[in-house]
Every structure is written in C-alpha cells, then in structure tokens.
Amino acid sequence: xxxxxxxxxxxxxxxxxxxxxxxxxxxDNLSLSLRRGEFFALLGxxxxxxxxxxxxxxxxxxxxxxxxxxxxxxxxxxxxxxRPVNMMFQTYALFPHLNVACNIGFGxxxxxxxxxxxxxxxxxxxxxxxLEGLGERRPDQLSGGQKQRVALARxxxxxxxxxxxxxxxxxxxxxxxxETQFELMxxxxxxxxxFLVVTHDQREAMAMAGRxxxxxxxxxxxxxxxxxIYETPSSRYVARFVGEINLLDGKVATTTGGRVSVxxxxxxxxIACAAxxxxxxxxxxxxxxxxILVCPSEAAPDAPGLxxxxxxxxxxxxxxxxxxxxxxxxxxxALRAARQNHEPGASAFxxxxxxxxxxxPDAAIILPS
Amino acid sequence: xxxxxxxxxxxxxxxxxxLPYGWLILFFLAPFALVLKVSLSSSELGxxxxxxxxxxxxxxxIRDKLGALSLDAYAGLVGDxxxxxxxxxxxxxxxxxxxxxxxxxYPLALAIARSEPNRRPLLLLLAIAPFWTSALVRxxxxxxxxxxxxxxxxxxxxxxxxxxxxxxxxxNWAVLIGIVYSYLPFMLLPLYAAIENQDRALAEAAADLGAxxxxxxxxxxxxxxxxxxxxxxxxxxxxxxGEFVIPDLLGGSDTLMIGATxxxxxxxxxxxxxxxxAAVALLALLVGPLVLYERLQIxxxxxxx
Numbered sequence: 001x002x003x004x005x006x007x008x009x010x011x012x013x014x015x016x017x018x019x020x021x022x023x024x025x026x027x028d029n030l031s032l033s034l035r036r037g038e039f040f041a042l043l044g045x046x047x048x049x050x051x052x053x054x055x056x057x058x059x060x061x062x063x064x065x066x067x068x069x070x071x072x073x074x075x076x077x078x079x080x081x082x083r084p085v086n087m088m089f090q091t092y093a094l095f096p097h098l099n100v101a102c103n104i105g106f107g108x109x110x111x112x113x114x115x116x117x118x119x120x121x122x123x124x125x126x127x128x129x130x131l132e133g134l135g136e137r138r139p140d141q142l143s144g145g146q147k148q149r150v151a152l153a154r155x156x157x158x159x160x161x162x163x164x165x166x167x168x169x170x171x172x173x174x175x176x177x178x179e180t181q182f183e184l185m186x187x188x189x190x191x192x193x194x195f196l197v198v199t200h201d202q203r204e205a206m207a208m209a210g211r212x213x214x215x216x217x218x219x220x221x222x223x224x225x226x227x228x229i230y231e232t233p234s235s236r237y238v239a240r241f242v243g244e245i246n247l248l249d250g251k252v253a254t255t256t257g258g259r260v261s262v263x264x265x266x267x268x269x270x271i272a273c274a275a276x277x278x279x280x281x282x283x284x285x286x287x288x289x290x291x292i293l294v295c296p297s298e299a300a301p302d303a304p305g306l307x308x309x310x311x312x313x314x315x316x317x318x319x320x321x322x323x324x325x326x327x328x329x330x331x332x333x334a335l336r337a338a339r340q341n342h343e344p345g346a347s348a349f350x351x352x353x354x355x356x357x358x359x360x361p362d363a364a365i366i367l368p369s
Numbered sequence: 370x371x372x373x374x375x376x377x378x379x380x381x382x383x384x385x386x387x388l389p390y391g392w393l394i395l396f397f398l399a400p401f402a403l404v405l406k407v408s409l410s411s412s413e414l415g416x417x418x419x420x421x422x423x424x425x426x427x428x429x430x431i432r433d434k435l436g437a438l439s440l441d442a443y444a445g446l447v448g449d450x451x452x453x454x455x456x457x458x459x460x461x462x463x464x465x466x467x468x469x470x471x472x473x474x475y476p477l478a479l480a481i482a483r484s485e486p487n488r489r490p491l492l493l494l495l496a497i498a499p500f501w502t503s504a505l506v507r508x509x510x511x512x513x514x515x516x517x518x519x520x521x522x523x524x525x526x527x528x529x530x531x532x533x534x535x536x537x538x539x540x541n542w543a544v545l546i547g548i549v550y551s552y553l554p555f556m557l558l559p560l561y562a563a564i565e566n567q568d569r570a571l572a573e574a575a576a577d578l579g580a581x582x583x584x585x586x587x588x589x590x591x592x593x594x595x596x597x598x599x600x601x602x603x604x605x606x607x608x609x610x611g612e613f614v615i616p617d618l619l620g621g622s623d624t625l626m627i628g629a630t631x632x633x634x635x636x637x638x639x640x641x642x643x644x645x646x647a648a649v650a651l652l653a654l655l656v657g658p659l660v661l662y663e664r665l666q667i668x669x670x671x672x673x674x
Binding site for chain 2: 058059060079080081082085086087089090091093095096097106107110111154155158
C-alpha cells in the first residue's frame, strides 16, 4: 500500500532526543534518520548511549525531550506494544515456559491472526532460520546459536517495519559470530526490513552495515558508510575507535595547493588535504598501519613527495597474514606498521633494525587536534 | 552422586550433612515416633493415660506388646463425625485463607519487585516488620478490631454505613482474617522471589511483540511465577490446616478445626491415643499431596533434559 514517494521517507526519524538517567545524559539532543530497508549500525563503547537509543525507539523508555517518528507517525508517547517495531534482545529473552513455535508465534497471537495462518507463518520462519522440526523444543533445550536464531525468527515473524537488534552476536562464540553475520545480512535482504543493530564491535558493524553511526557520550560523532568511517574519520575518537591508527601530533607549517605540511616531533610530513589550515594550527596526522611502507633505512626509495620518517624497529609480531612492527621515531614518537606477508620481505625486519617508514601524502589524513 | 564421589566425601562434609539430618531425627522423627506409638495404644485411666507400649527393649516384652497393638484409635476417627467435620472444616478454611492470601500478597509482591531496586529491601522490610512482634499479641489486637464494639464496627457505624454492629468476631470469618493476616509473609516472600527473579527483558519482549500490560501479566509474569505461587500456597496451607491459636482466640464455639479438636482430646478428654491418631492422620493427609507434587516436579525436571 505504500506509495512510491513514501518509500523514500525515513522509517525512523529522531528529532533532538534527550534521555537522562539521573545525572547521566545517556542520549544528548540526538537527531537521526534511517532509510527504508537499510542495515544501520550504532557503534560505540559501552555507556555511549547506543542501547538507550535503541530502547527509546522500541518504546521501553520515554525521552526527556525530543520526538520520535516511525513511518512519519509521532510515536513518542506510544507504548511498546503499539509500535510497529520489534526488538531482538541481547539476552534473547525467549519465554522459557513456551516452546520454540509458541515463542515465534507469540506476536502473531497478540495480533489476532487465525491459528492456521500462524502455523504456516511459524513453519516459514523456522525454515528461514534453518530450525525446521525444532518447533516443539523448549528454549532450555537449544544451543546458544539456536536460541539466537529463534529470537531472530520471533522478532521477524510480525514483519515489522524496523527490527532493533541489541548486540545480536555478543553471546555467540567467534566462529559462530562470523557465520551469523552473513545470516543476518541474508535475512535483512530477504525481508527488506530496516535493521538497526547496536554493537560495540567495529568489525561486526563494518561487516554488516550499509551505514554506521559512531556514538560518543550520547551524541553521534560521525555517520557514514564503513569506507567513509574507516578512510576519513572525522575526529580522533572515531579514528581510534574504528580500526588501528597512528596519530602523530604536530603543527601546520604551510598550506600550498591541496598539500599541508605538518611539523611533527619526528620530522615534517606532507599530507594531501583539501581544507586550508593556518600555519601554527595544532593538528594530528592520522595514518593507518597498513598504509606505511617499511624499508631499510639506507635503501629508502627517493620518490618525490614520499614522506619518510626514520626510526628503529622496536617490536615485531608475526600474525600469519600480516607482520606488525612498532617503529620508534625521533622525538619519542612511535608508529605501528602492518605489512602483508605475501609481499616479499614483509617480515624481514628484526628489532633493532634501522628502517624508514614511508607513506604517500594521500595515505594519511589530517584531524583537528 | 557417583560411588567415587561418595568415597571422596570428606569427614567435614559428612558432619555438615549430618547436622540437618540430626535435627530432623531429633525434632521431627523422634516426636513423630512417639505420637505414632501412642496412637497405636489404647486409652487408659492413669498417668500417662494410655496403655504402656514399647517402653523397653526386652524382646519378649516387644513381642507381647505387638500383639496388643490396636487400631481402635483410628477406627474412632472414622466412626466419630466430629473428626471428619474438623478435617473438612480445617481444609476448607485453610484453602480459603490460602486463596485470599494469594490475592492480597500477589499485587504486593509485584509492586515491590517492580519498584526501584534500592527501595525493595525497605519495602520488603515494611511488609514483614509487624511479624517481629509476638503472634499472640497481634491476634489479640485483631479481637479489638473485629469485635462488636471494636474498631471496624465503630468506624462503619460512625459514618452511618451500618446501624447494627457486624458480627465478625467469633465466627469463621474472623478465623479466616486472622490466618490470612498471620501467614501473609509466607505467601509474600516466595512470590516476591519468583517475580523478582524474572528477567525484565521477558516482559519487555512480550510487550514488544504486541502484548498489552494485562496480556504481559497473564502470559508471561504470572505463568513464570507459578513455582512461587505453589511454594507460597503450601507454606500457608499446611500450617493453616493445623492452626490452633487463631481459631481458639478469634473463632466462635461453632468453629471446628482439627487443632482445637486435638487439643480437646488431649487435655479435656485425656484420650491420648485418639488425639495421636488424629495427628498422624492429619500428617498423612498433608504429606500425601506433597509427595505427589514432588514426584511431578522431578518428572518434569527429567523431561526437560
């Protein structure tokens, strides 16, 4: 029944939502829109307000100020049982006194769906999560992974407009987690439901989500695709939270034609940057470990524009696919570099070796200090 | 426990286990054996007022007394309708009191369990605090409240709701009120524990799936609290059946409960075998259903595995 124009409207819109728990501000004047059918991740450390935000959208908590719209309807005052969203709880919250089929059908019974139709829908959901034939089991007879899939099937059975997932993979072991990631993505595509997943694991968020919001102290620090978040973090906080990164503090020396020269304690480096910075401005050079080229100090390539910082290997860790180095630079700075081991000589350096760390101007970005 | 584990059990562990068993043997099994013994004897005028039985360990004497064992006292239980009436009345009053206590305690337990976590101990304490004073004093206080010229009648007549005082005192109603009041904590505590233990996410998940607050209660909260309901019901019902003090103080002459009947047989009629038989029968009456319940619990537990 949805008109074409409606499908472009956001499924969820938060306007200046604030939630306080006592003196602590869990969600701070936050605004956010989710597109129809997208897989969106709220990423942040524990206590950043991401779970509170999820509970506000689900209706389990009321905001102190601000409005929440679902499908254009103001649901700020609507209790959870009247909201067209469903939630998958971190603890799964399966009803222990009901069997798997009754758990999955619970929402449909509340809806008043005819019994025969419920049965078909439950069978269908069991098939989707590959639990055929387990409908009669009780939750305490299921493995962790099976419980997770029942919780997912239960939350999806009502075909909600939006599915909220609170740390959906946190309770699974590592091997199962990766498998389930793909399972979640598959189900999200199959049902076309908007997924809003809360996680503290940046790899999980990057693997699954089309867009990520990095949260900090009740606010959104940055919203973007995984690539945007990783390649062009907007702040030191985001850069540090998403993946490994080197941050070299320094001061802007000159800005010329898209190049900013930064004076760090380890030497001057040139970074490609569209923005103009006034000389003397304190900044940080953000550089991913895998973008650093490590070579023997005496055999450093003399390519024009290549930044070279000389130092000594302090630590080395061979991890299989990569080798990690910690390179001590002058001025007390250090760089972490990661070399792919399939490249010749990637793991050839030993602690004590004099090396040069090289990176091109577009390998690093400049962040406000 | 496997044989190996049993063998490994240290002396200290055995001693610790021996304590509760010792307690039960000393204060339950031994007195029960005495009562059982008396119930199998026959009534006599004298001191003690029953035929001596199993008082020595002389084999010949035991063989002799074995022949003299009588079930007369038990036959008396069946023959005298007073006992049957007492049992039926006791069970009815105890069942009604259990029901009312459940209805009163459940909302209370729910409210306390759902209040702020740091306020729960205080609320629980307030609910239980009156029970730190003597039970006898509190039952006497109910006389002041319930009697014809007591608090309730004064209040109701004062506001003109009734013209004549309500006769509550010295009726089964007063006994019911007294039992509900006295045993409320035994209902409240298991209920509170059963509700408080529930994962809040379960109620939230039910609401999330479209269940209204009443729906959440009847489909999730209440079914999951059933073990607490059952525990509370047993803890009220069992002592209430044998209750003696409350019917004695609050009940009337027509209040017939087994506790009072027992007392009469022991102290007024001095028919110890009859009273003992009544006590043993009461125990059997209460233990029977309990054992059955325990069996069902174990069976349910095995099915879950």
